[in-house]
Amino acid sequence: VIGYAAYNTTINVYGNGKLAENLSDFKVYLSNLKVNGKEVSGINNTKDEFIINDVNGDISVDVINDSTEYDTESYLECVKEDENVGKVWNYDYTGGEQTFIASANGSYKLEVWGASGGTVDTSYYGGYGGYSSGLIKLNKKDSLYVIVGGSGGNGDDYSTIKVYTGGYNGGGNSKSDGATVWGAGGGATSIQNSLIDDGQLKNYSNNISNILIVSGGGGGAGWHYKAYLTNQKSPYNPHSGGSGGGYVGSNGITEKDSLALGGSQSEYGANGNTNKVISNAGFGYGGNYGGNQYASGGGGGFYGGGSAYTNGSFGAGGSGYIGNSLLTEKSMYCYNCDESSDESTKTISTTCVSKTPTENCAKAGNGYARITLISKN
Numbered sequence: 001v002i003g004y005a006a007y008n009t010t011i012n013v014y015g016n017g018k019l020a021e022n023l024s025d026f027k028v029y030l031s032n033l034k035v036n037g038k039e040v041s042g043i044n045n046t047k048d049e050f051i052i053n054d055v056n057g058d059i060s061v062d063v064i065n066d067s068t069e070y071d072t073e074s075y076l077e078c079v080k081e082d083e084n085v086g087k088v089w090n091y092d093y094t095g096g097e098q099t100f101i102a103s104a105n106g107s108y109k110l111e112v113w114g115a116s117g118g119t120v121d122t123s124y125y126g127g128y129g130g131y132s133s134g135l136i137k138l139n140k141k142d143s144l145y146v147i148v149g150g151s152g153g154n155g156d157d158y159s160t161i162k163v164y165t166g167g168y169n170g171g172g173n174s175k176s177d178g179a180t181v182w183g184a185g186g187g188a189t190s191i192q193n194s195l196i197d198d199g200q201l202k203n204y205s206n207n208i209s210n211i212l213i214v215s216g217g218g219g220g221a222g223w224h225y226k227a228y229l230t231n232q233k234s235p236y237n238p239h240s241g242g243s244g245g246g247y248v249g250s251n252g253i254t255e256k257d258s259l260a261l262g263g264s265q266s267e268y269g270a271n272g273n274t275n276k277v278i279s280n281a282g283f284g285y286g287g288n289y290g291g292n293q294y295a296s297g298g299g300g301g302f303y304g305g306g307s308a309y310t311n312g313s314f315g316a317g318g319s320g321y322i323g324n325s326l327l328t329e330k331s332m333y334c335y336n337c338d339e340s341s342d343e344s345t346k347t348i349s350t351t352c353v354s355k356t357p358t359e360n361c362a363k364a365g366n367g368y369a370r371i372t373l374i375s376k377n
Contacts, residue, residue, distance in 0.1 A: 118183025127218025149187025170300020216244030219315025249317030
């Protein structure tokens with residue numbers, strides 16, 4: 001802007017608009033504020049800024065420079081006001097990472113629900129996903145990365161050998177053989193304060209301090225349906241999978257000596273089989289069926305739940321996690337699981353299960369996450 005000159009500019013504003021200058025050796029001021037061609041109030045008393053809420057249309061404003069020696073610059077800053085306390089951000093399953101940006105300095109509640117394991121028939125369900133929650137203080141514009149787990153594939157084909165894919169974020173694969181059918185493991189749901197690769201938990205084994213919270217996924221269900229149809233006794237009568245943790249995931253139950261173990265806070269769940277073969281689960285992911293054998297998948301989690309290596313087993317649940325010191329007022333809930341009273345692993349057993357994400361309840365279906373602004377600093 002040339003000295004003594006005034007100019008009129010028309011701009012499109014989305015959200016809240018603010019125009020100001022920071023020079024002190026001469027005066028620049030605003031006048032004649034118009035929205036959609038109509039003059040409105042909104043310029044402050046010193047005529048150096050204006051704030052208008054809920055504008056949808058063109059804004060024009062005269063900027064006057066009374067300097068005889070200097071030009072000046074003006075700029076437009078679109079400012080979104082801080083969200084109100086109680087504002088909720090919901091994150092459903094998408095199969096990829098999702099980003100949250102804090103809208104204000106304050107305390108936020110993090111809630112995550114893991115996904116359930118795959119079902120067989122319509123009566124035997126995969127283990128349910130766990131629930132974890134805690135409070136964290138964030139500064140405005142801090143970023144968090146939300147990874148919502150997917151449910152494991154259902155064992156629904158009784159006619160052929162088939163592999164079922166584990167749920168996103170660590171669910172283990174399953175394999176059926178046309179006589180026995182097995183569901184895949186459910187994925188965990190997690191929130192991290194950094195993004196490593198695609199954000200899945202398995203990428204954070206060397207960066208655990210960046211993991212804020214995890215809810216474990218459930219293991220897959222299974223049964224020997226041909227034995228059931230012919231009234232034969234089978235070591236693989238129908239069972240649901242082990243549910244996600246909690247400080248430890250629930251085991252995968254079977255009537256034969258092939259117990260799959262739930263993931264814990266420090267190690268993955270061992271695969272179940274007669275020879276106690278070492279698990280192929282790991283940090284952030286549940287166990288897969290072994291080799292050419294047939295079994296359910298383990299649930300994803302902080303550490304994943306086991307599957308089986310030989311002769312079949314029902315998938316175990318993955319563990320949850322609330323051990324990050326940045327979290328306060330934290331706890332985990334899981335379906336019929338082992339409990340803990342320690343602050344960093346506090347776990348409460350529940351029989352509450354819902355397809356809709358519900359506080360303090362286990363989750364059926366895909367996982368879920370929710371972030372709520374509790375208070376402002």
